[in-house]
Amino acid sequence: MIPVYARITGTGRGLPEKILTNKDLEEIVDTTDEWIRARTGIERRHIAADNETNLDFCEQAARNAMQAAGVGPKDIDMVIVGTTTPDQVFPNMGCLLQRRLGIHGCPAFSLEAACTGFIYALDIANKYIRSGSAKCALIVGGETLSRMTDWNDRGTCVLFGDGAGAVVLEASDEAGILSTHLHADGQYADLLYFPSGVSKKPEDFYARRDFIHMKGSEVFKVAVTKLGEIVLEALKANNMPAEKLDWLVPHQANLRIIEATARKLKMPMQRVILTIQDHGNTSTASVPMALDVVVRDGRIQRGQTVLLEAFGGGFTWGAALLRY
Numbered sequence: 001m002i003p004v005y006a007r008i009t010g011t012g013r014g015l016p017e018k019i020l021t022n023k024d025l026e027e028i029v030d031t032t033d034e035w036i037r038a039r040t041g042i043e044r045r046h047i048a049a050d051n052e053t054n055l056d057f058c059e060q061a062a063r064n065a066m067q068a069a070g071v072g073p074k075d076i077d078m079v080i081v082g083t084t085t086p087d088q089v090f091p092n093m094g095c096l097l098q099r100r101l102g103i104h105g106c107p108a109f110s111l112e113a114a115c116t117g118f119i120y121a122l123d124i125a126n127k128y129i130r131s132g133s134a135k136c137a138l139i140v141g142g143e144t145l146s147r148m149t150d151w152n153d154r155g156t157c158v159l160f161g162d163g164a165g166a167v168v169l170e171a172s173d174e175a176g177i178l179s180t181h182l183h184a185d186g187q188y189a190d191l192l193y194f195p196s197g198v199s200k201k202p203e204d205f206y207a208r209r210d211f212i213h214m215k216g217s218e219v220f221k222v223a224v225t226k227l228g229e230i231v232l233e234a235l236k237a238n239n240m241p242a243e244k245l246d247w248l249v250p251h252q253a254n255l256r257i258i259e260a261t262a263r264k265l266k267m268p269m270q271r272v273i274l275t276i277q278d279h280g281n282t283s284t285a286s287v288p289m290a291l292d293v294v295v296r297d298g299r300i301q302r303g304q305t306v307l308l309e310a311f312g313g314g315f316t317w318g319a320a321l322l323r324y
């Protein structure tokens with residue numbers, strides 16, 4: 001029997017037009033362009049306008065990915081949106097996106113795994129396709145982190161940006177996604193979190209004064225360790241030496257974390273995709289947006305091997321090794 005693989009057939013991204021530079025941030029908090037560049041690698045980020053929402057960027061990303069894949073609404077048989085900033089609690093973002101795109105009847109849901117949400121969604125869709133339960137999945141990672149950022153806190157507000165990335169994943173006889181690897185450890189829940197929910201309502205929730213909390217340097221250390229481990233785990237599972245890897249598409253949280261992961265793989269930075277300078281940290285949107293950038297500028301060629309990885313609140317972390 002010919003094995004059924006899941007293969008990325010189209011990518012897309014959707015970004016707000018409004019750009020906030022490091023210089024702009026110097027007017028808002030006590031920071032400098034030099035500090036932000038040196039400590040994070042970020043130069044600018046896109047920020048949603050008041051009348052824009054996460055769903056707008058998800059729709060734009062999805063339309064671009066579907067166009068690139070040459071598929072229409074009737075072809076899609078599964079929709080998953082990774083996000084921690086949904087437009088509303090329910091209907092879920094998958095259903096809201098279905099309505100925008102005219103997709104009817106197939107399963108649609110959102111999932112919340114912070115910055116690793118897109119990799120979690122990719123893992124699920126890959127398994128659905130490989131088991132024969134789906135043929136053409138639309139997977140989106142979208143965030144408007146600016147809506148949960150404390151714009152008085154220089155430790156976090158300089159980091160985040162808004163946007164969405166999407167891929168179409170289709171059944172194929174050719175690989176395809178080679179393996180996916182997911183992990184989580186809730187013992188780190190207090191290092192990076194947004195406290196309010198619907199069931200748990202801190203007083204501040206009603207005053208709309210709840211924000212992302214992060215113990216940056218502690219998150220940094222665990223991120224470097226876990227990402228270093230997971231990239232090696234993905235290679236080992238495929239008996240692939242690091243030299244055979246063509247591209248690393250990492251989560252774009254901090255240039256220094258990305259460099260540490262590249263060192264672990266002994267990969268020159270020319271083979272590491274960087275969008276952090278332009279997008280900042282867009283959480284679960286960062287990997288699919290970075291992938292779309294290099295697919296569209298022609299750097300990633302069909303048949304090349306690509307390693308995706310991400311790390312975020314939870315903590316959650318994950319990787320996917322694929323032949324593009």
Ligand code: UT7
Pocket residue numbers: 030031032035036039040115154155156158215216217218219220223253254257281283311312313
């Ligand atoms: O995407 C999900 C996962 N998230 C991450 O992976 C993020 C991981 N963490 C990081 O990327 C880094 O820890 C940060 C970029 C958040 C911070 O960098 P750092 O090198 O760990 O800085 P720090 O928090 O240890 O702060 C160093 C100094 C402090 O001043 P003192 O106490 O040494 O006087 C901070 O107050 O830098 C100060 N500082 C700033 N200075 C200018 C913190 N933020 C700023 C700022 N501008 N924006």
